[in-house]
Amino acid sequence: MAWSTRQIADLAGTTVNTVRHYHEAGLLEQPERRSNGYKQYGVPHLVRLLQIRRLRELGVPLAQIESMGRADENPVEAFRVLDAELEATIERLQRARAELALIMRHRAPIDLPAGFSSVAETLSERDRSLVMIYSQVYDESAMDDIRRLVEEHPRTEADEEFDALPPDADTATRVRLAEYFAPVIKQKQADYPWLNNPATRASKDAATLEHTMVESLRELYNPAQLDVLSRANQIIYGTTDERPGADGERTDR
Structure with a gap:
């Protein structure tokens, strides 16, 4: 036949x-x-x-x-490898399904890293951009801490004022906001000590982390907002040196 x-x-x-x-x-x-x-x-x-x-x-x-x-050659070892790959794929798909469920439940943006869907509504557009960038330069434990920071510190009127701060905001307003945020940032650094040395939780090398964060802050914040953050750091550290790391995102304000 x-x-x-x-x-x-x-x-x-x-x-x-x-x-x-x-x-x-x-x-x-x-x-x-x-x-x-x-x-x-x-x-x-x-x-x-x-x-x-x-x-x-x-x-x-x-x-x-x-x-x-x-x-008929019975490639058992190859099948063991395949089985491990399938198990990993199943776990990945299960995590994806769980994350999709959270996204739909909270009507969250799909661009946020895993785990942030439940806090999406408390994040501004700038915050979301920073969280996405953080996910590329910080390890999972750091991202878990950042998510907890968002959960523990709901947005305040000061956060809203800071986000709406115009580039030419007067000095008095900048000083007032810096004085408000300085103790807030200091407390968060006390609660999460790695914020004082972000490189210890970086998934990239220190140079890449610093360059990425410096450029991100420069692009995402206007001159008045950067001045507020600089003044807040000066109050905390007694110096005008700006320290690299998560400073600037709402979780550190």
Whole structure:
């Protein structure tokens, strides 16, 4: 019994293009041709197609199928590796589903890092931008602390005033806001000591962390807001030196 390409594809539950792709990938041997030039597939081809389909159903990438050999070779170690990869994929998908549930429940922006959906409504657009940047330069434990900071310190009128501060805000307003935020920042640094040395929780090298945060603050805050943060740091540290780190985001104000 011989089958044409379309017939064997239908029998194996696949498509003609897929059969041709398996030929090109070296997974399926080319069949003999009839006198009229048409391919004629036999039982071995059908069995191999079904083997490939079964491996695909188990999640084996095409690139690995040939290296795993035929089904009768029982590539146990390869399947162990595949099983571990599938387990990791399942865990990732479960986390994604849980996060999607939170996003839908809180109607949160989808661009926030995992874990921040529940506090999204308390974050300004600038805060969200900073949180996204933080997620690229700080480790998971730091991000957990930042989320807790947001939860523990709801937005105040001072936060709203700071966010709306115009670039040409008068000196008196800047000084007043700096005097308000200085003890707030100092308390948070006492509660979370790593804020005094952010590099200890960085996922990047110290130079990358400092450069990223300095540039982010310069882009996201206007001159008056930066001046408020600088004045607050001067009150805390008794110096005009600006320290790199999370200073500037609402969680540190």
